[in-house]
Amino acid sequence: MxxxxxxxxxxxxxxxxxxxxxxxxxxxxxxxxxxxVPSGTFQSFYEKKESGNLVSVGEFYxxxxxxxxxxxxxxxxxxxxxxxxxxxxxxxxxxxxxxxxGDLEIGTTQNPNAPVVNVSWFAANAYCRWKGKxxxxxxxxxxxxxxxxxxxxxxxxxxxxxVILSWYSKPSMKVIPNVGTTxxxxxxxxxxxxxxxxxxxxxxxxxAGGDSRSSDEIERNLFCAxxxxxxxxxxxxxxxxxxxxxGSLQGKYCLQNLGFRGAMDIK
Amino acid sequence: xxxxxxxxxxxxxxxxxxxxxxxxxxxxxxxxKPTDLSEELGKNSDVESLYxxxxxxxxxxxxxxxxxxxxxxxxxxxxxxxxxxxACPRLIADMQQIEEKIPSDKRDQVNFLLVSFDVERDTxxxxxxxxxxxxxxxxxxxxxxxxxxxxxxxxxxxxxxEKQSDGNFAxxxxxxxxxxxxxxxxxxxxxGADPKPILNTISSLVK
Numbered sequence: 001m002x003x004x005x006x007x008x009x010x011x012x013x014x015x016x017x018x019x020x021x022x023x024x025x026x027x028x029x030x031x032x033x034x035x036x037v038p039s040g041t042f043q044s045f046y047e048k049k050e051s052g053n054l055v056s057v058g059e060f061y062x063x064x065x066x067x068x069x070x071x072x073x074x075x076x077x078x079x080x081x082x083x084x085x086x087x088x089x090x091x092x093x094x095x096x097x098x099x100x101x102g103d104l105e106i107g108t109t110q111n112p113n114a115p116v117v118n119v120s121w122f123a124a125n126a127y128c129r130w131k132g133k134x135x136x137x138x139x140x141x142x143x144x145x146x147x148x149x150x151x152x153x154x155x156x157x158x159x160x161x162x163v164i165l166s167w168y169s170k171p172s173m174k175v176i177p178n179v180g181t182t183x184x185x186x187x188x189x190x191x192x193x194x195x196x197x198x199x200x201x202x203x204x205x206x207x208a209g210g211d212s213r214s215s216d217e218i219e220r221n222l223f224c225a226x227x228x229x230x231x232x233x234x235x236x237x238x239x240x241x242x243x244x245x246x247g248s249l250q251g252k253y254c255l256q257n258l259g260f261r262g263a264m265d266i267k
Numbered sequence: 268x269x270x271x272x273x274x275x276x277x278x279x280x281x282x283x284x285x286x287x288x289x290x291x292x293x294x295x296x297x298x299x300k301p302t303d304l305s306e307e308l309g310k311n312s313d314v315e316s317l318y319x320x321x322x323x324x325x326x327x328x329x330x331x332x333x334x335x336x337x338x339x340x341x342x343x344x345x346x347x348x349x350x351x352x353x354a355c356p357r358l359i360a361d362m363q364q365i366e367e368k369i370p371s372d373k374r375d376q377v378n379f380l381l382v383s384f385d386v387e388r389d390t391x392x393x394x395x396x397x398x399x400x401x402x403x404x405x406x407x408x409x410x411x412x413x414x415x416x417x418x419x420x421x422x423x424x425x426x427x428x429e430k431q432s433d434g435n436f437a438x439x440x441x442x443x444x445x446x447x448x449x450x451x452x453x454x455x456x457x458x459g460a461d462p463k464p465i466l467n468t469i470s471s472l473v474k
Contacts, residue, residue: 205429251422
């Protein structure tokens with residue numbers, strides 16, 4: 001039952017944003033800089049009464065773009081144990097880099113500068129460590145991802161929620177476009193929405209969705225942290241989808257629309 | 268076009284809601300029933316040792332501990348934090364219940380491993396005090412690790428957890444059996460879960 005639910009949910013999300021057909025957009029090679037994300041707070045997705053429904057995030061660096069096929073290839077060249085043919089099955093499922101032509105060959109059907117997908121949480125972690133980085137926490141990622149978009153040409157702001165919903169409902173693309181082809185948000189970070197979903201370091205932190213707990217009110221109060229039930233803004237469908245999606249993942253899953261980007265502490 | 272998009276979204280939400288309700292009912296039914304995951308795990312032929320992951324663990328004596336050192340014995344594993352008032356003591360009680368039901372001449376082949384979520388407060392000293400307080404014997408090992416290591420282990424064991432603003436942790440309650448090589452052989456989820464599946468797995472692994 002648990003599996004069926006997860007599969008159905010995962011399938012639904014994937015079918016919404018999967019890549020059916022469309023055109024390839026080519027772009028110049030973006031640099032691999034990071035942007036500084038200032039400290040701040042944002043409205044929690046789950047009710048956290050003790051903190052007034054606010055989540056605080058300290059300042060950190062975040063990659064401006066998701067990690068690309070080409071960048072991941074470089075990692076594999078230097079780290080043979082993460083190649084498709086030699087990686088431990090503890091860390092990836094059978095879909096690991098399945099869209100690539102070979103162990104060290106992206107193939108001609110994929111854009112080298114598109115976000116790498118079909119990578120597990122373990123592989124994403126290993127890549128980040130190799131770069132001296134780490135995956136962003138869910139709070140960090142969400143905080144960066146809810147920032148609106150400021151237009152350079154006109155003096156106006158686009159609500160990020162509109163961008164997300166239009167992505168979810170767009171006809172899907174057969175080949176994932178290059179990074180940098182969506183938009184930069186207020187923090188100067190690109191492609192948080194519009195290309196792929198992204199791993200976070202603590203993607204497995206949403207406990208309320210776990211199947212071990214009864215939905216019974218009394219029983220619920222007996223558990224640690226019963227306050228994490230319930231959501232704050234019940235109209236933020238996009239957030240529902242992101243949190244639901246993360247809750248359906250396991251560390252070794254490799255999915256065709258799930259990539260990642262690196263983060264770093266500010267010392 | 269716009270309209271179509273909204274219809275699509277609304278349809279999706281309806282399906283999700285429907286699915287959610289259905290699941291709630293199931294949860295009611297299953298609230299006191301353990302989930303035996305052995306069948307699911309059995310389907311997964313790509314089994315490898317958990318001891319592959321690197322780490323700088325300390326045991327409750329403050330001694331550096333390699334997961335490799337767990338090899339040779341069947342391990343009954345769970346993740347807890349010592350300030351937990353409700354779930355963790357019950358989880359440990361469940362483990363003790365498993366221990367009691369292992370035939371006494373086989374008990375030396377089984378070790379019990381408890382890894383803490385609480386990397387800040389659960390120092391080795393604190394874990395040692397907790398172990399004494401819970402009256403647990405030498406066949407129980409406590410581990411303290413750093414945040415990244417604990418997170419990685421939780422992902423491998425399919426345990427979800429989140430630190431709360433009061434310093435406590437919300438977490439799923441899962442007991443896992445690892446064979447002598449560190450490969451996951453069975454898991455039960457839920458407090459007070461029927462230990463039978465776990466005991467069957469253990470008895471198939473000990474000599």
